[in-house]
Amino acid sequence: MKKHTGVGGWVLTVLTVALAILFLLPLLWSLAVSLKHEGEGVSNVLAWFLPPYTLENYPRVLLASGVPTWFVNSLIVAVLSTVLTLVISPMAAYAIAKIKFRGATVFYVYFILGLMIPVEAMVVPLFLTANKLDLINTFAGLILPNVAVSMNFIIMVSFMRRIPDELIEAATIDGAGYWRVYGHIILPLSKTVLVTVGIFSFTASWNNYLWPLLATMSGDMFTLPIGIPTFAGTYTIDYVMPMTANMVASLPMIVLFVIFERYIVKGVSLTGIKG
Amino acid sequence: MNPKRRHRGLGTALLFMAPFGLLYTVFTIWPVFQGVYVSFYKWGLMGKQSFVGLANYTRAFHDKYFWGALGNTTKFVVITVPLLIVTAIVLALLANRATKIRKFARSAFYIPSVLSVSVISYIAIYLGSPRMGFINELLHDIGLIPPGDEPQWIIGKNLAWVTLALTTVWWTVGFSMLLYLAALQEIPDEVYEAAEVDGASKVRQLFSITLPLLSRTHWLVFLLQVIASFKVFGQVRLITNGGPGVSTRPLVQYVYDTGFGKDNLGYASAMSYALFIILLVFSLLQLRVQNRGDAS
Numbered sequence: 001m002k003k004h005t006g007v008g009g010w011v012l013t014v015l016t017v018a019l020a021i022l023f024l025l026p027l028l029w030s031l032a033v034s035l036k037h038e039g040e041g042v043s044n045v046l047a048w049f050l051p052p053y054t055l056e057n058y059p060r061v062l063l064a065s066g067v068p069t070w071f072v073n074s075l076i077v078a079v080l081s082t083v084l085t086l087v088i089s090p091m092a093a094y095a096i097a098k099i100k101f102r103g104a105t106v107f108y109v110y111f112i113l114g115l116m117i118p119v120e121a122m123v124v125p126l127f128l129t130a131n132k133l134d135l136i137n138t139f140a141g142l143i144l145p146n147v148a149v150s151m152n153f154i155i156m157v158s159f160m161r162r163i164p165d166e167l168i169e170a171a172t173i174d175g176a177g178y179w180r181v182y183g184h185i186i187l188p189l190s191k192t193v194l195v196t197v198g199i200f201s202f203t204a205s206w207n208n209y210l211w212p213l214l215a216t217m218s219g220d221m222f223t224l225p226i227g228i229p230t231f232a233g234t235y236t237i238d239y240v241m242p243m244t245a246n247m248v249a250s251l252p253m254i255v256l257f258v259i260f261e262r263y264i265v266k267g268v269s270l271t272g273i274k275g
Numbered sequence: 276m277n278p279k280r281r282h283r284g285l286g287t288a289l290l291f292m293a294p295f296g297l298l299y300t301v302f303t304i305w306p307v308f309q310g311v312y313v314s315f316y317k318w319g320l321m322g323k324q325s326f327v328g329l330a331n332y333t334r335a336f337h338d339k340y341f342w343g344a345l346g347n348t349t350k351f352v353v354i355t356v357p358l359l360i361v362t363a364i365v366l367a368l369l370a371n372r373a374t375k376i377r378k379f380a381r382s383a384f385y386i387p388s389v390l391s392v393s394v395i396s397y398i399a400i401y402l403g404s405p406r407m408g409f410i411n412e413l414l415h416d417i418g419l420i421p422p423g424d425e426p427q428w429i430i431g432k433n434l435a436w437v438t439l440a441l442t443t444v445w446w447t448v449g450f451s452m453l454l455y456l457a458a459l460q461e462i463p464d465e466v467y468e469a470a471e472v473d474g475a476s477k478v479r480q481l482f483s484i485t486l487p488l489l490s491r492t493h494w495l496v497f498l499l500q501v502i503a504s505f506k507v508f509g510q511v512r513l514i515t516n517g518g519p520g521v522s523t524r525p526l527v528q529y530v531y532d533t534g535f536g537k538d539n540l541g542y543a544s545a546m547s548y549a550l551f552i553i554l555l556v557f558s559l560l561q562l563r564v565q566n567r568g569d570a571s
Contacts, residue, residue: 008477009372012369012372013372013374013376015369016369016370016372016374016376016380017376017380019366019369019380019383019384020376020379020380020383020384021383023383023384023386023387023445024383024386026387026398026399026402026409026445027386027387027390027398029398029402029409030398030401033401042412044412044416045409045412045413045416048409087294088294088295088298089295091291091292091294091295092291092292092294092295092296094291095287095288095289095291095292096288096292099284099287099288099291100284101284101285101287101288102285103285104288107288107292107296110304111295111296111299112562113304114299114303114304115558115562116554116555116558116559116562117303117304117306117307117551118502118506118550118551118554120506120508120527120550121506121527121547121548121550121551121554122306122307122310122547122551123527123530123531123534123547124310124313124530124534124540124543124544124547125305125306125307125309125310125313125544126302126306127534127535127540128306128309128313128540129301129302129305129306129309130302133301144298144301144302145302145303147295147298148295148298148299148301148302148303149303150299150303153295153299178287178291182291203389206391207389207390207391207392209391209392209393209508209509210508210509210527214535224391224393225391225392225393225394226393228391228393228394228397229393229396229397229513232397239397239401239404239407242397242401243397243398243401246394246397246398249391249393249394250389250390250391250394253389253390253391254386254389256389257382257385257386257389258382261382264385265381265385265453265456265457268450268453268454268457269453269454269457
């Protein structure tokens, strides 16, 4: 990394700050709007950002609409998808990465095929499959397809392959079986990748739009991404309430991002660089 | 490894793979075959109606809405992919500079990516709404557009595309920026020091050293973005709903409308395979690029 000095350096720094603010501006504006009184007009752009502020919209959105139900649904689906992903993907990854057995390559290739099957091109048969299993408009129907994802598995395989075999052999000589090796060596050493996959799995589920759009039939099963547009649709003039709902849906993600940014940055390079 | 142990390995491995393998087979692999089957039938939400052979495929071939939707998706790819790549490079270069604000810049560029498509779509709709939206208000305030003139960011024939493209770049560029950032940090300092000694200017260094050294990342980002943009659905459905008319409706939305709106799942399945084949080609290329990186 180089130190930048001189006029050119300053210009670039100013440009960086300007772009950073530009990227944050739509969010800051949304936040500002959510803090306005409903029906309050503005005379210029700055007025949006200036006081008076109020928090009255938040309890109204949280208490007197479908938003809390959708929030809880989103949370249930995201948490269970993440937990289930973190239980079953590393198990399969361990088998491929560290257990020696005939046909390991065949299974690996089979599990990689999913990377080439986009949900967007498969919604109709996926819907029919879920329908046949009576999973439409159920939590299981929302959750299980989120868990059957190749990418999480592949990231874990490439990570676990780098765990030295000597560690496993030493434990095996001491009499440890496959389950013990998995629980006492593989899982603890895979903490970073588990956190990373966990965050991606949670985010993907929390923000998923296409599948819940098809898999939910009634308002009481909607997740936030499905509920918010129906909620916003009832406010055609003023957008203070829909913007507040937007913030309610976004704040958990933003907090999560601030806490786990390190893992997210690492995770993106893992998905990108390692296949 | 003796044969007995190897045999035990297989059993244990199957046990470890069973839960994931089962769900993966049912929800990822099986639908591909199910979809082919469905595409040979007239099939509604109530179930199978009649066998039609290849009729759903030939119908797509003569359906101007299918070609229109495929055209719109392609147009979206052609507009957004170069924009996303260039923006990602610029942002990564800026966020990679050794300044006090680099962490802040990186976070600011990435944070829209953690938001849901519904959230960013409604932000775009309200930003762009005539009279009450942020953008037109701003343009009025600084005198760029005269009072009474309200550009139609959502329902204007060309402006709708601008809105969709800019929203998509703002929302998704963070991912590619991080890929570039990771690649930039792998370029050793000595390379630049040597160039410095040879008297190469910063601009020269950028075009002769940095950008060429990122060639693998360029490919990777290009392919990932092409794939992502071909799959476009949510933001278009929510922001323009394919309009005005059907002028921005992408293929995924046409499939969705046909299958679930018009109750024609057979025809929707058949059209899905056009998208599937396109994405398959780019996914295979992507795997090749990634494997090249693993080998080195």
